[in-house]
Amino acid sequence: MSMYTGLSCLILYSVLCGFVNTADISTCHNGWLAFEGSCYLFGETAAHFTEAEDFCRKHHNSHLVHIDSDLENKFIKDHLRDHQTHSWWMGLTDQDIEGVWKWFDTDTVAAFTDWDPSQPDPSEEDCGVFWLAFDFKWGDVPCTSSFPPICEMGSLENPGVIGK
Ligand SMILES: [Ca+2]
Ligand SMILES: [Ca+2]
16 A cells, blocks of 8 residues: 555545544434433424324334423423414323323423413313413313424433433
8 A cells, every 4th residue: 555545545534534423413313403412303293192192202212392491491482482383292291190290201290390370270181281372381281182292302422311
């Protein structure tokens, strides 16, 4: 191998390495939005709560979104305000014990909440949405209502993170 060829190989190798490094930087699958170690998919098809969760499972084994913080809530709401089309499912339900709101993915009681002052209202409404008419503050609706899902999964360099 001539010195020239060796140098060419070195340059080619650097370019390839650069490409691989660039690929590593993308933290979410195509069509998902990245934020603070999570990836989010905004589904296009309205479905019941359970079907919406199934939709997320079928997309990289994600779950309906689990809101941990004011920051995460603001990120989602800002995105929804850009569209203003309809309400969206989140992974929040009090189906097990009336009035105890738990995240579906971790079965833990919600620490942070952003209910509209009128919600949750006493009724057979056991599933949570980002409610269009309340500027995407949270409301509870019958789980058999139909809304599109928001799915969440850990980012690709951080796949073990659940409920972040
Ligand atoms: Ca309600
Ligand atoms: Ca989260």
